[in-house]
Amino acid sequence: MERNIRGWPTNRAKLARASTLALDSQEGMFWVWHFGSTSGLCHSGFPASRTQLIIKVTADFSHQYHLSLAHLCLSMALPWALAVLSLLPLLDAGSPVCTNHTVPITKAALDRISGRWFYIASAYRYPAYKELASKIKTAFFYMTPNHTEDTVLLREYITIGDNCTYESSNLTIYRENGTLVKYENETEQFSRLMLPKDHRIYMLVAFPDDPEKIGISFFADKPEVTPEQMNQFYEDLRCRGMNKSEVLYADDKKDLCKTLEKQHEEERKAKGETERDTVLDKDVGDVGGLS
Known part of the structure; x- marks a missing residue:
């Protein structure tokens, strides 16, 4: 044959x-x-x-x-x-599988998305989100879950144009429907968490049930991804009626925020803080099992 x-x-x-x-x-x-x-x-x-x-x-x-x-x-x-x-x-x-966006957020899921992540690419149809994504050259951020209060401390380093922008905010977690909510400019931004089999990547989908507004952003634990990881993102686009032509890509070579990140790290070290201390500071007594 x-x-x-x-x-x-x-x-x-x-x-x-x-x-x-x-x-x-x-x-x-x-x-x-x-x-x-x-x-x-x-x-x-x-x-x-x-x-x-x-x-x-x-x-x-x-x-x-x-x-x-x-x-x-x-x-x-x-x-x-x-x-x-x-x-x-x-x-x-050898086949990527469409990632479910309706899975509840567990303690294990929050632990998985904690730490440092890099923005790789996105595809948005909602005009406001699409415009913002088009201005971002590259970005990386830190996620610090608070398991007892169902929030996530988000610290973002974003390169827009010739400037580095730093933002710190708290995301609200709605565990049952797998949603993260960010409050910005007195508005709520809802995103569903998507966790593929590969633990080194994840995605957020906005307006998953509205084909006119839907958008997916793709993140990885390194600024460059493998072809298999990229194919997973493309497959999730296809599963939701989107295609490669809609994708905007980040370029880590244009990052202007490493100096500011280093400054913040030195300040935290001076205070005796570490990333792990920050992640676990609210988790005393929350040990074992999936919540």
């Missing part, structure tokens, strides 16, 4: 002539098609014909398998079907 990697054919005639394994993460489709001998006969007397297995991966990456056996020669089709099915775990392993 010949294997090629290429896009999903839109021409059914081309598909009918194919004998391939094709992967197309953008179209969310995996398929396999194999032909037996078109001129020979099965031992049962039926003409040998095509054996078709189509594996469709839906938007949430739940699999639907379609096995069509026309004028079936079992002795030929069954081994191929078994061989194809044995490939499914490999397809799962």
Whole structure:
């Protein structure tokens, strides 16, 4: 069986002539098609014909398998079907999965997003958010959860134009629906927390149920991400009806805030504070288990 990697054919005639394994993460489709001998006969007397297995991966990456056996020669089709099915775990392993944005925020989730993070990219349709994102050259920030009060201390270092802007604010946590709320200019900004399998990245989605306003921002524990991590972001865009052309990217080389960050670190050290002290200062007695 010949294997090629290429896009999903839109021409059914081309598909009918194919004998391939094709992967197309953008179209969310995996398929396999194999032909037996078109001129020979099965031992049962039926003409040998095509054996078709189509594996469709839906938007949430739940699999639907379609096995069509026309004028079936079992002795030929069954081994191929078994061989194809044995490939499914490999397809799962290499495919990014759409990240759920309706998962409650647990203590473990808050611990996961604590510490230093870098803004990597974003795609927004809400005009005000899109305009702000277009001005940001790069940004990094520190998240410090307060488990007892359900808040997060956010310290942001943002490079806009030729200036470094520092902001400190408190986010309110609504655990049950996985929402973080930031109060800015007397308005509330709601974002749903999205935690992929890779613990080195996470995302925030705004207006997830409004296709005219939806926006997703992407963060990582390093200023540069791997192709796999970037593909996870792209997949989550696709899952929500967005595409790469809407993405705005950060450029860490344009960062102007490292000097100010170093100054703040020296000030905290002079006071005897550390990042870990700040994260855990409110957690006395909150030990073990997921909340």
